[in-house]
Amino acid sequence: MDSQPSSLADILSALARGATVITSNQRAARTLRTLYTQHQQASGQHTWQSPSLLPWDAWTASLWQKLLQSGTEDRLLLNSIQEQHLWAEIIAADDTLATLRSTESLASLAAGAFTLLSRYGGRDQLKRAANTAETQAFANWADRFERRCRTASLLPPSQLEHELQLAIEKSHLKLTTEILLIGFESLTPAQTNLLHAFQHTGATVSLQDLQTTQPTTENLLTTAPTQQDELRAAAQWARRTLQQSPAARIAILAPSLDDDRTEIDRTFREILAPEQQDIANAAPAPYEFSLGSPLASLPMAAIAIELLRWTIQPLPIQRISSLLLSPYFGNTTAEQNIRAEFDAFILRQSKLLRPELSLRSVINELNKHPHLATTTALLAALQQSASDQGVASTRKQGYGEWMESIRELLRAAQWPGTRTLSSTEFQLRRKWESALDTVATLDFTGDRVPFTEALTALETSLRETRFAPQSHNAPVQIMGVLESAGSLFDAVWFLRGHDAAWPPRPRPHPLLPWQLQRKLSMPGADIAQSQQQARAIVQRIRHSAPQIIFSFAEQGADGPQRRSSLIAELGWPQQPAILEAPAPAIIETQLVPDTDPLPALPDRVLRGGESVLRLQAACGFRAFAERRLWATELDTIAIGLDASQWGNLVHDVIRRFWAEVKTQANLRALPEAARTTLLATCIHAALRHTPAPDTPWDEAYLETQQQRLRSLLSAWFEFELSRKPFAVNLSEKSFDDISVGPLRLGMRIDRVDQVEGGIVLIDYKTGRAGIPGWQGERPDDPQLPLYATFAASGQHLEAIAFARLRTGNQMKLEGYDAGNNAIPRPAKLKTATLDEQLDQWRNILIHLAEDFAAGITDVEPKQYPNTCKYCAQRLLCRLDVSTLQLLDDSEDEAEDTDG
Numbered sequence: 001m002d003s004q005p006s007s008l009a010d011i012l013s014a015l016a017r018g019a020t021v022i023t024s025n026q027r028a029a030r031t032l033r034t035l036y037t038q039h040q041q042a043s044g045q046h047t048w049q050s051p052s053l054l055p056w057d058a059w060t061a062s063l064w065q066k067l068l069q070s071g072t073e074d075r076l077l078l079n080s081i082q083e084q085h086l087w088a089e090i091i092a093a094d095d096t097l098a099t100l101r102s103t104e105s106l107a108s109l110a111a112g113a114f115t116l117l118s119r120y121g122g123r124d125q126l127k128r129a130a131n132t133a134e135t136q137a138f139a140n141w142a143d144r145f146e147r148r149c150r151t152a153s154l155l156p157p158s159q160l161e162h163e164l165q166l167a168i169e170k171s172h173l174k175l176t177t178e179i180l181l182i183g184f185e186s187l188t189p190a191q192t193n194l195l196h197a198f199q200h201t202g203a204t205v206s207l208q209d210l211q212t213t214q215p216t217t218e219n220l221l222t223t224a225p226t227q228q229d230e231l232r233a234a235a236q237w238a239r240r241t242l243q244q245s246p247a248a249r250i251a252i253l254a255p256s257l258d259d260d261r262t263e264i265d266r267t268f269r270e271i272l273a274p275e276q277q278d279i280a281n282a283a284p285a286p287y288e289f290s291l292g293s294p295l296a297s298l299p300m301a302a303i304a305i306e307l308l309r310w311t312i313q314p315l316p317i318q319r320i321s322s323l324l325l326s327p328y329f330g331n332t333t334a335e336q337n338i339r340a341e342f343d344a345f346i347l348r349q350s351k352l353l354r355p356e357l358s359l360r361s362v363i364n365e366l367n368k369h370p371h372l373a374t375t376t377a378l379l380a381a382l383q384q385s386a387s388d389q390g391v392a393s394t395r396k397q398g399y400g401e402w403m404e405s406i407r408e409l410l411r412a413a414q415w416p417g418t419r420t421l422s423s424t425e426f427q428l429r430r431k432w433e434s435a436l437d438t439v440a441t442l443d444f445t446g447d448r449v450p451f452t453e454a455l456t457a458l459e460t461s462l463r464e465t466r467f468a469p470q471s472h473n474a475p476v477q478i479m480g481v482l483e484s485a486g487s488l489f490d491a492v493w494f495l496r497g498h499d500a501a502w503p504p505r506p507r508p509h510p511l512l513p514w515q516l517q518r519k520l521s522m523p524g525a526d527i528a529q530s531q532q533q534a535r536a537i538v539q540r541i542r543h544s545a546p547q548i549i550f551s552f553a554e555q556g557a558d559g560p561q562r563r564s565s566l567i568a569e570l571g572w573p574q575q576p577a578i579l580e581a582p583a584p585a586i587i588e589t590q591l592v593p594d595t596d597p598l599p600a601l602p603d604r605v606l607r608g609g610e611s612v613l614r615l616q617a618a619c620g621f622r623a624f625a626e627r628r629l630w631a632t633e634l635d636t637i638a639i640g641l642d643a644s645q646w647g648n649l650v651h652d653v654i655r656r657f658w659a660e661v662k663t664q665a666n667l668r669a670l671p672e673a674a675r676t677t678l679l680a681t682c683i684h685a686a687l688r689h690t691p692a693p694d695t696p697w698d699e700a701y702l703e704t705q706q707q708r709l710r711s712l713l714s715a716w717f718e719f720e721l722s723r724k725p726f727a728v729n730l731s732e733k734s735f736d737d738i739s740v741g742p743l744r745l746g747m748r749i750d751r752v753d754q755v756e757g758g759i760v761l762i763d764y765k766t767g768r769a770g771i772p773g774w775q776g777e778r779p780d781d782p783q784l785p786l787y788a789t790f791a792a793s794g795q796h797l798e799a800i801a802f803a804r805l806r807t808g809n810q811m812k813l814e815g816y817d818a819g820n821n822a823i824p825r826p827a828k829l830k831t832a833t834l835d836e837q838l839d840q841w842r843n844i845l846i847h848l849a850e851d852f853a854a855g856i857t858d859v860e861p862k863q864y865p866n867t868c869k870y871c872a873q874r875l876l877c878r879l880d881v882s883t884l885q886l887l888d889d890s891e892d893e894a895e896d897t898d899g
């Protein structure tokens with residue numbers, strides 16, 4: 001069926017004379033309806049007949065409804081979740097195809113393949129063409145699927161057009177009206193057959209190519225240096241266009257909108273609606289995305305699913321944190337801060353073998369904190385409701401009944417919160433309810449299922465249901481390329497017009513034989529056809545507005561990019577995009593000299609010990625933020641023992657061992673079996689402080705840790721025998737109040753050994769560390785120098801060393817000695833004597849302590865970017881990297897001069 005150019009006026013007058021207008025997508029139908037209303041009002045009408053204007057799927061469904069009402073049909077037209085459910089059942093019952101894909105994703109693929117086959121008339125040819133394990137498996141599933149539909153009187157949506165055609169041929173359906181099709185790039189064979197059938201009943205059918213009648217003002221191909229610049233140029237252009245013509249209708253088209261959506265949103269918000277950076281500003285933005293996001297990805301729905309999942313299984317701590325901090329659960333206005341404190345200081349600091357907690361165990365923990373009574377009561381109500389509904393039991397019931405249970409559970413948890421919902425939240429809530437109703441339609445099979453199955457079905461449905469807040473007819477509409485079919489604009493900007501993105505790469509369907517897909521010209525089957533379709537789209541877009549701009553970035557994430565050949569064919573002038581300088585900040589920033597003295601430090605021991613000096617050496621601001629403002633990041637809990645828990649465990653076992661053995665001579669005299677038994681006893685005692693194992697997995701994990709400790713520490717004690725004789729004087733000794741310049745610090749020494757002539761200070765290290773960390777004006781690891789110069793003063797120091805508790809040849813004592821080989825193979829001192837080194841350290845450490853006390857808070861990381869890599873203060877310090885480049889350069893120069 002050939003298309004004919006038409007104007008908006010042609011379409012509106014066709015609607016006025018009673019023609020049926022069918023659009024290829026929902027958006028085009030909505031826009032035309034609005035324009036028709038405006039047209040009627042402009043012509044002075046007060047009342048008018050509602051136009052017959054529908055998107056294709058709604059139109060065919062309404063025709064099916066007519067057949068049902070007339071009694072000529074009684075089959076149930078499946079919705080997409082019902083169809084996928086059938087496919088999933090059929091696939092789950094087939095164990096012939098081994099695949100890594102889940103049943104759920106295969107079911108979705110199978111439904112897609114069946115739709116293509118039905119719409120392109122390939123069903124009869126499938127069996128013969130199937131030549132791989134996947135396509136043959138699909139051919140068998142398709143047989144079973146059709147059998148199932150036949151016996152249960154079901155109709156898959158993909159066969160609707162064919163069934164309507166048969167109904168017309170049997171004279172069960174008749175249309176004599178005028179039918180206009182708008183926004184169809186091409187028609188599938190099933191659509192063509194249906195329309196021909198209508199033509200035979202007397203209907204006139206025409207394919208309309210809606211084109212603007214406004215004269216062309218600009219046709220341009222523009223380039224930007226990077227993809228981000230391309231977005232900025234488009235947003236700035238949209239802003240300029242709106243400033244010149246506030247009533248303009250602007251379309252921004254993106255071939256892969258889902259991939260680009262976040263970045264587009266961020267850039268357009270910054271340029272078109274900077275006032276919305278203030279999250280309290282709820283005014284509508286001048287742009288909107290016409291396609292919504294999956295319901296499951298939106299926080300309000302995601303929180304509901306997390307609450308439901310929590311009633312049947314433990315959740316990872318991070319997800320529990322999101323729940324506790326969410327405004328969509330309980331009365332958060334009153335509770336939010338208290339819950340945040342519980343999350344940061346209790347939950348995240350729990351010692352766990354697995355970072356997951358059940359609802360019951362969190363309630364138990366909450367019960368210990370009376371000020372959290374409201375949250376405790378809320379979770380207890382959820383738990384009670386879960387028990388009443390039997391969600392964790394073997395109870396089976398219909399999907400509809402489970403959806404009612406879900407409503408109950410969420411009511412108990414006061415989802416979605418007790419505050420007044422915003423308009424968008426209210427719409428989302430309605431969409432959620434309709435998703436529950438959709439899942440309830442799975443009762444068409446009469447199956448009774450456990451709660452987990454019903455919940456999984458709901459999750460699938462939420463992933464497939466898109467939600468967009470009701471359109472406020474923003475002047476800038478951001479959409480996918482296909483969505484723009486059937487709409488006219490005043491200006492269009494087509495993003496990502498480079499050769500890797502346009503035309504889209506063909507993607508044959510993996511469950512259908514490739515030859516069959518090509519033979520039937522299915523979409524995505526071959527390059528030539530994809531090119532042809534993409535070319536037709538470019539032609540359609542060029543006639544959709546008087547001003548059209550195609551753009552591409554010269555540099556993409558994977559390297560240089562070229563313009564798409566299909567866009568180059570237009571022969572339009574190419575020029576660099578206009579990139580304006582960033583808009584001035586809304587609030588002008590001022591430089592305020594930081595001259596006010598900080599309040600004096602209180603005269604007491606500072607928390608944090610040596611870390612105060614370590615942080616001051618790394619960056620003055622970081623030390624200030626972490627040790628005076630106490631700005632810290634939230635702990636994250638990983639699976640099993642983390643590095644610090646492992647280090648503490650190793651320390652504890654060694655401490656217990658030397659508390660018994662005391663000297664190297666005793667160790668040497670200890671028979672091997674006795675040493676092994678003592679080590680096992682110490683390990684056992686130390687492990688008593690780890691969380692009790694709950695599951696066989698926990699037990700196996702702890703057993704592995706015991707073996708790891710046994711093997712590491714037997715080797716270590718063997719190594720200790722190779723040293724000169726020693727006695728362990730202090731093992732893990734704390735000093736509560738040591739003065740370092742103006743500071744009072746507490747510190748703990750891992751170990752002090754008495755050797756001939758003096759003492760050896762030892763610091764255990766299970767991770768990476770090295771003596772370079774002791775050196776320089778800003779030492780990375782000042783802990784041992786601090787002990788050596790302050791805690792151990794008054795005793796003769798023979799050596800200081802890291803004890804590297806790592807397997808293989810990394811196991812050693814690494815440090816400096818006073819020249820008497822108190823440790824094996826000491827490193828060469830940077831000073832003439834160890835005493836001289838101690839004096840140097842003392843001066844450096846006092847200097848750092850003075851800087852901290854004086855509030856030297858310069859944002860000056862020791863080594864950018866390494867110092868900043870894991871720093872939690874990045875938001876607070878507002879690091880200006882451009883000043884660091886100067887610092888780095890000047891340091892390089894200084895080094896060169898020293899050199």
Ligand code: SF4
Pocket residue numbers: 618619620621622859860861867868871872873874877878879
């Ligand atoms: S991010 Fe870097 S500059 Fe900022 S506080 Fe941390 S270490 Fe200092």
